[in-house]
Amino acid sequence: MTTLSALLVFLLVLMLAVGGVSGLRSFMSVVINTCLIILVALLISWGVNICLTAIIFIPLKLLTIIYLGTHNQKVAKSAFTCALLVTVIISAVIIIFQWLAQAAGLGDQSGEEVVGLSLLPGLSYPQIGILVAIFSTLGAIAEASVAMSAGLLSLHQHQPDLSMQQLLTSGASMGKDILGTAINTILFGFFGSFLPLFIWYQRLNYSLDQIFNDKLFVINGLIIIYSLIGVVMVVPLTSWLLAKQLGQPEKE
Amino acid sequence: MKKIAMIIIAVCGLLLTGLTYFRTDLAGEQVGEIVDRQVREVSLGKTVDEYKNHDERRLQTLHVRILSGQHRGKTYRVQDTYVSSQLLTQRYRPHQRVLVGFVKGKAKLLGIKRDWVLVLALTVFICLLAAVASRHTIILLVSMGINWLLFYGIVCWDIAENGTRTFLIYGTACLLFAGISLFLAQGWSAKMLLTLAATLLSSLLAFLSCYLIMKLTHESGIKYEAVEYATQNPRSLFLAQTILGLLGAVMDEATDLVTSLQELAQQNPHLSKWEFFKAGCSLGQDIMGPLINVLVLIFMAAELPMTILYLRDNNTLHYTFQFALSLGIVQSLISAVGIVINVPLTAAGSMLFLHRTSKEAAK
Structure with a gap:
């Protein structure tokens, strides 16, 4: 048995023990999500149009994360609407910044890894760079919108006669907590992801200016910031959408 | 008040962006500016590699005025070749700073x-953050800043030890990261200590159990040689990466759970211990799926460009999976284990401490 399959089985057992049926659903959402990423890589390598792949797979990934991951349909519906909306906005932001930074493809540091690979792949790496950036932000956006929707909907359940303004205020205070923890998840996730790169810079005595202009650092730095911007936008948008839907009109 | 603060942040940020853009005395780099209004560009012919991938090499002829260093003020004619797919090379644009x-x-x-561009993106982020979190922004930014500094310190320590003592270094890192982040977010309280304890304990438990599984299966199928940009023992690097990724998500979850359970304890002081524990677990079930996916996407999306390149070169899916994806997946799995273990642990911890205090308060 390879380590990977052993870990997979261990995770499945744990999730079943902790969550039962909904644990199984969460497990499936993780597995399907992983398979979707591999499928995207395959499709692009076969030459399928990258924009088309993005348009199909981005909503599909949000659907798997949100609908399979949460067992309250009402929460899922509101979280999905909001996450999709934020993703559309953040995609526009990403396209602008990727165009400005022209940071796509591989860095100068990947010399050893690309030995033996053809470096004339005939694919638009700027477009792939945009897709990678959008994918990296999807998880954080989905998670934050689920947390916001769940919080606001349960508040509404306990106190159904809150006005739109009251819901907005509660949403704002809930948002602060969710923002704080979501920022940490993003930050540490990326610390883990890019640790080797930072050790590389430090070992080879890059100056700060060299680091800030290095293609890989800029790619990774921008991806962190995109995710942060996405999460920040989720908070007001979700509370606004839900408050509009659920809030009682102010009595005159 | 908020609007004024936002305008100030936006103006300062844009000023800084401008300053960074026009700065020319970079340490270790010389800056130039492309002066052509239109860059002359000719094709060097289409290429077809051994995998039947069609691409094109193009030659750009540009004039660059040097803005710093000993060649300052001179204009040079430069020729540069790029490949249409822009994998390692890029197309230069008129008036760009290079x-x-x-x-x-x-x-x-x-x-x-x-x-x-980084400064500009940061400006946009801080502006939005100020609009959404108002005064809380300062704490969030301070917390992020301290974490970056700590991360820099850890990187230096790792290099000083030359990739050995991974557990000592990153164990300490976890303690400091979690302690400081939680202290800044919640202050010094019983709730914060409970969150901290749950975070550290479930990270430790998850890591130990997964490490045991890795040992029992003889780490078969893990291609440590595929760790990117490894300048030291790739195995210790991989373990360190995993510990860091795990910590953030577990801390996020523990904070969410403890906060919600504390509210529950205050609203319904008559819940039995068992009901309280069950409520914690059911809250956790909703959080854990999306949270695991956050890390899956962070770890896997980063591997996407390389994966596509491997597949494009007619490597089998199996080979590509092993060399480009399996490390990311193992990392996500270990983090996922931490996220799942954390649910009953935090629920149990809250049951023991929060439940009792709420009972006493009710009397």
Whole structure:
């Protein structure tokens, strides 16, 4: 048995023990999500149009994360609407910044890894760079919108006669907590992801200016910031959408 | 008040972006500016590689005015080749600021000056954050800043030990990261200590149990040689990466759970211990799926460009999976284990401490 399959089985057992049926659903959402990423890589390598792949797979990934991951349909519906909306906005932001930074493809540091690979792949790496950036932000956006929707909907359940303004205020205070923890998840996730790169810079005595202009650092730095911007936008948008839907009109 | 603060942040940020853009005295780099209004560009012919991938090499002829260093003020004619797919090379645009190097008196383009884009993106983020979190912004930014500094310190320590003592270094790192982040977010309280304890304990438990599984299966199928940019023992690097990724998500979850359970304890002081524990678990079930996916996407999306390149070169899916994806997946799995273990642990911890205090308060 390879380590990977052993870990997979261990995770499945744990999730079943902790969550039962909904644990199984969460497990499936993780597995399907992983398979979707591999499928995207395959499709692009076969030459399928990258924009088309993005348009199909981005909503599909949000659907798997949100609908399979949460067992309250009402929460899922509101979280999905909001996450999709934020993703559309953040995609526009990403396209602008990727165009400005022209940071796509591989860095100068990947010399050893690309030995033996053809470096004339005939694919638009700027477009792939945009897709990678959008994918990296999807998880954080989905998670934050689920947390916001769940919080606001349960508040509404306990106190159904809150006005739109009251819901907005509660949403704002809930948002602060969710923002704080979501920022940490993003930050540490990326610390883990890019640790080797930072050790590389430090070992080879890059100056700060060299680091800030290095293609890989800029790619990774921008991806962190995109995710942060996405999460920040989720908070007001979700509370606004839900408050509009659920809030009682102010009595005159 | 908020609007004024936002305008101030936006103006300062844009000023800084401008300053960074026009800065030319970079340490270790020479800056130039492309002066052509239109860059002359010719095709060097289409290429077909051994995998039948069609691409094109193109030659750009540009004029670069040097803005810093000993060649300052001179204009050079430079030729640069790029490939249409822009994998390792890039197409230069008119009036762009670039980094220049000199080989035997001839100027050579090294890359684009990109630092100002980061400043601009940060400006957008901080503006939005200020609009949403108002005064809380300062704490969030301070917390992020301290974490970056700590991360830098850890990297230096790791290099000083030359990739050994991974557990000591990153164990300490976890303690400091979690302690400081939680202290800044919640202050010094019983709730904060409970969150901290749950975070550290479930990270430790998850890591130990997964490490045991890795040992029992003889780490078969893990291609440590595929760790990117490894300048030291790739195995210790991989373990360190995993510990860091795990910590953030577990801390996030523990904070969410403890906060919600504390509210529950205050609203319904008559819940039995068992009901309280069950409520914690059912809250956790909703959080854990999306949270695991956050890390899956962070770890896997980063591998996407390389995966596509492997597949494009007619490597089998199996080979590509092993060398480009399996590390990311193992990392996500270990983090996922931490996230799942954390649910009953935090629920149990809250049951023991929060439940009792709420009972006493009710009397």
